[in-house]
Amino acid sequence: KQEVTQIPAALSVPEGENLVLNCSFTDSAIYNLQWFRQDPGKGLTSLLLIQSSQREQTSGRLNASLDKSSGRSTLYIAASQPGDSATYLCASLANDYKLSFGAGTTVTVRA
Amino acid sequence: EAGVAQSPRYKIIEKRQSVAFWCNPISGHATLYWYQQILGQGPKLLIQFQNNGVVDDSQLPKDRFSAERLKGVDSTLKIQPAKLEDSAVYLCASSSPRGTRGSTDTQYFGPGTRLTVL
Numbered sequence: 001k002q003e004v005t006q007i008p009a010a011l012s013v014p015e016g017e018n019l020v021l022n023c024s025f026t027d028s029a030i031y032n033l034q035w036f037r038q039d040p041g042k043g044l045t046s047l048l049l050i051q052s053s054q055r056e057q058t059s060g061r062l063n064a065s066l067d068k069s070s071g072r073s074t075l076y077i078a079a080s081q082p083g084d085s086a087t088y089l090c091a092s093l094a095n096d097y098k099l100s101f102g103a104g105t106t107v108t109v110r111a
Numbered sequence: 112e113a114g115v116a117q118s119p120r121y122k123i124i125e126k127r128q129s130v131a132f133w134c135n136p137i138s139g140h141a142t143l144y145w146y147q148q149i150l151g152q153g154p155k156l157l158i159q160f161q162n163n164g165v166v167d168d169s170q171l172p173k174d175r176f177s178a179e180r181l182k183g184v185d186s187t188l189k190i191q192p193a194k195l196e197d198s199a200v201y202l203c204a205s206s207s208p209r210g211t212r213g214s215t216d217t218q219y220f221g222p223g224t225r226l227t228v229l
Contacts, residue, residue, distance in 0.1 A: 004153070022217070033112070034217070036220075041222075041223075041225070042222055042223070043117075043202055043220035043221050043222040044154070044202070044204075045220070045221050046217050046218070046219070049217055065201075067134045089153055091153070096167075097159070097166070098156060098159075099144075099152025099154075099155050099156065099218065101155075102153050103151060103152050103153050105154060105209075
């Protein structure tokens with residue numbers, strides 16, 4: 001059974017600082033890995049999806065890397081803004097279509 | 112494009128009562144998922160439908176939870192009777208099946224229903 005871990009559980013940074021969020025998974029036989037954002041009281045919004053054959057994906061200030069061999073993914077958010085405050089979840093998709101989620105990292109960006 | 116719709120957004124019930132949640136997926140998405148997200152945890156898959164057939168319900172507590180997908184579109188999730196530990200956010204998601212045109216394996220999530228069992 002896939003286990004996905006996100007450390008730290010919470011992070012508080014001043015505005016403008018770069019954010020680094022870590023995700024680790026136990027089974028490297030994944031189809032893809034996704035990063036989601038969840039705002040309080042809201043559903044999940046997909047941020048980036050990295051296919052198993054890819055090493056990274058970028059979208060604006062967001063960059064996600066994937067190292068299947070070590071079972072790790074990292075989400076980088078450059079020049080953080082107060083609007084980036086949210087919970088960020090990573091999830092791996094197995095070949096049987098099942099998404100396994102981490103518990104998330106709650107980010108607070110202080111103005 | 113309209114997103115995944117869910118209702119109600121909030122529900123408070125007493126233990127041993129019953130409750131039902133409704134989900135309308137994105138038009139054309141054949142795959143529908145129900146997740147349970149307990150506070151401080153990631154979502155856990157309860158059941159997955161492909162059209163109106165169940166693909167996976169291994170994590171669904173079948174003694175109290177049931178779900179159906181009428182005509183392969185809308186879906187309802189029911190809990191009867193509810194327990195205190197059922198307090199959670201229930202998320203519905205939909206996606207295009209792998210191999211279909213335009214599929215990206217991305218699941219699109221609704222806003223969720225927050226259930227509080229007293």
